Amino acid sequence: ELRRRGLIVNHKKVARIMRLAGLGVKPRRRYIRMTDSRHDQPIHPNLYRNRIPERPDQVWVADFTYIRVAQGFCYLALDHCS
Numbered sequence: 001e002l003r004r005r006g007l008i009v010n011h012k013k014v015a016r017i018m019r020l021a022g023l024g025v026k027p028r029r030r031y032i033r034m035t036d037s038r039h040d041q042p043i044h045p046n047l048y049r050n051r052i053p054e055r056p057d058q059v060w061v062a063d064f065t066y067i068r069v070a071q072g073f074c075y076l077a078l079d080h081c082s
Contacts, residue, residue, distance in 0.1 A: 034066075048080070053080050054081075057079060059079070061080050062078075
């Protein structure tokens with residue numbers, strides 16, 4: 001935006017002005033890769049890929065992805081019939 005208006009400033013000057021004004025930036029969080037797909041372990045078949053459950057509580061699935069909530073993290077579990 002500043003360059004578009006013809007002002008020549010670098011990131012250090014912007015950071016200094018923001019600091020003097022009491023403004024801050026949210027620091028970037030480091031990306032942590034949780035899955036390592038490069039392994040020699042056997043891959044198990046998906047036994048329920050093309051099956052449709054007939055009633056609730058027959059097939060449950062889980063996604064081991066972290067979901068951030070106010071208290072920390074939780075996991076997702078779903079009844080495949082729902």
